[in-house]
Amino acid sequence: MSKKLVVVGAGMASGRMLEHLFAADPDAYDVTLFNAEPRGNYNRLMLSPVLSGEKTYEQIVTHDDDWYAANKVTTRFGEKVTGIDRDRKVVIGDKGEVAYDKLVIATGSNPFIIPLPGHDLPGVIAYRDLEDTEAMIALGARPGARAVVIGGGLLGLEAAAGMAARGVDVTVVHIMGHLMERQLDESAGFLLRRSLMEKGITVLCGANSEEIVAGPDGRAAALRLDDGTELPCDLLVMAVGIRPSVALAKEAGLAVGRGVHVDDQMVTSDADILALGECVEHNGALFGLVAPLYDQAKVLAHTLTGTADAFVNKEVSTKLKVTGCDLFSAGDFADAANREDIVFRDPSRGVYKRLVIEGDRLIGAVMYGDTADGAWFYSLIKDRTDIAEMRETLIFGPAYQGGAAADPLSAVAALPLDAEICGCNGICKGTIVDAIAGGATDLGAVRAKTKASASCGTCTGLVEQVLQLQLGDSFKMPAAQPVCACTDHTHEDVRRLIKVKELKSQPAVWQELGWKTPNGCHVCRPAVNFYLLADWPLEYADDPQSRFVNERKHANIQKDGTFSVMPRMWGGITTPDELRAIADAADKYNVPTVKVTGGQRIDLLGVRGEDLPAIWADLNRAGMVSGHAYSKGLRTVKTCVGSDHCRFGTQDSTGLGIKLEKVLWGSWTPHKVKLGVSGCPRNCAEATCKDVGIVCVDSGYQVGVAGAAGMDVKETERLANATTEEEAIELTIAFIQLYRENAKYLDRPYKWVAKVGLDWVKERVVDDLDSRRALVERFEISQSVYRKDPWAQHVATERKRYAPLADLTLEAAE
């Protein structure tokens, strides 16, 4: 007589297990199959194609009534198992008990619901079964319907894309900085996000949900974020993760951790009860993808039929089932020793590939845009193939051993013909291409014919690349100095491409300009960070991690790892109260050296990193702010006493200096910027060797620029004569903004002016009043973000970053 087998849960895992069981021995067991869902086994993975309309439910059923009948399976669908009595060896269903000799628990998992206020309102669903899918499909039938999906992982994105395909207006809210952060790095996340936006899906990253708001009908009507944003919706889908469904096993007293504990034979702590699927925990591991579950199904069937077998957990691979978003990820990206990254990007095709190699083995692979080789990489990972021989060409895949390196020209090749190459003269790529076709075969000829690169010259590299693309080998590219080993582009190219391609994040730059490293290096990151914040002050958020320590910690690091603290003294003017506060701070924090600097202010040298927020808070209380003595930004405005006191003074040089410092402070620039204002040509403030130096005369103000007194010494050149203070200030701001928008990172103004020519600067800053006004306006927009005291901001929000992460010496001493 056959033994009685009861299976709880008709899901992906149990369906496969039954197939193996009947194949091994069709008569070994009389099977009773329970399922809480009112249906039998179907392919849960395929719910997404059902949602998007590419498949019907009927097409994804894996086992139908005929199959159950043929295998004599007693089905109890739509009936939940509520208890297991292990003493009597019976399971208790909603409609009665069934006795078992062997019991298999295959209850899968439950979607995790974040306990936000409002999470239990009608209109809030998860994405797990056919009912959820049908609710989303129904939404698509309503014109103008809106949905919010919380969670930017696999499930959330498939739900979002499916609903969008049905015409729903979808917003995805993701708490992390980029989508699918567990599988993807930032560049692939950027590409994915862009593809989804192209499908009309709104994607909000770094967004924290706060509350689900009910509408007048008592259904979920909007999601509120912690920044106050309200996202109206008719349906809210939460896809933030799953938890193994263990309640049944736990109540029955089986050993349960995060999942139901099973051994290598899939047997639980009770020898007659086995388990498999997402509900189990094996050697500390949980499961969320089907591949390992299929292995478990085979092992469990073998155990039931007395064949020796053991489950081994292998690497898994992931694919996103969203049409038009080809994404593949496999293996491990988490920490391990001796790893090396290989990155390949083809910006013109939107392709990104990254391999992670450890020793001579491939251990991880991510690809976006072109996933054709995914299976091959996956097999190399799974089989732990020795890849030493193929290392150099591995990234090109099996078909391309011995292939060429990434093409540095691809970013330029990908630009459309109407993309502007020369911003100064408004010349687009098409005009240059036409000129080349018309016989202009070198830079000089293109310049003569189109004026492209004839002005500030920052687009020279791009024009040369267009020449190279059009003429191929017959054009010899002059060797231009790339930013660093991460890229083949020059600083000038990067700046121009950030503008024309409207790149607004670092991952966008790395991907679209074909960076060769995953996320840059200490040379390019500060430059790119500056270019982005200078061009997109409102859209791009400054990245402190791309800054040198001085700018990240708003203090100058010293040779012994301590810091210096230098408050601003506007125009060199101070007060007894400020001096007292500085003296008190020096005492309180045991500052070893107090020095008057060459920039007319006082430096407190040797402050401990951990004390920085406290000393700043003290100085802030006395009304002082950061002096930015550490920044590629405005440093000091040196002044002399001027007409207030000096018998030769012609204008209020101190007053003008203070005004200038107050408008300019906080701004980031390609290199540091220092100003001087002297009250007469005796020039006691040394204005004629500053980045901008103003010398007051009877008739007004002589504004000079591009001086130097550091490694080079150079007198300023006259930009213009101004008759009023306002005009002198406007000229200064416009000059600095032009420098911010165009100079190469780490070029002081004198170096930049030497490249573009003073005439080019004058055209924009002096002669063309509209251009001057526009420059001042753009500077003001940027200052609306950056004219703030970073010390006060860090005291308020970043304080803990200055303290140790933890102190284990304290615990050890206890």
Add this chain to the structure above:
Amino acid sequence: MSWIDIADIEDIPLRGARVLKTAMGCVAVFRTGEAEVFATADRCPHKGGPLSDGIVHGHKVTCPLHNWVFDLNTGQAQGEEGSIATFPVRVEGGRILIDGTAVGRRSAA
């Protein structure tokens, strides 16, 4: 090994670092990815630069004082004679765990 929970992963900014004080001296804990961390000695073998103040890129850090670049996996300086100690560290459920034995934490007993 004895894993000790030291902090939440979000306590370290992406591509940033923080200092952990231990009986073995200061240890720099780096966050190179959303859920990827490394731990090394904080002192640069060149002239003692605090590596936790360096710029973190890929699996590397650049010393803030004179730009030596270290591989966080091996501790080896790139193109220079010199290396730093590395310590086992991992992320689990959003928490950072470090090997207490390696950083010299004596047991409380």
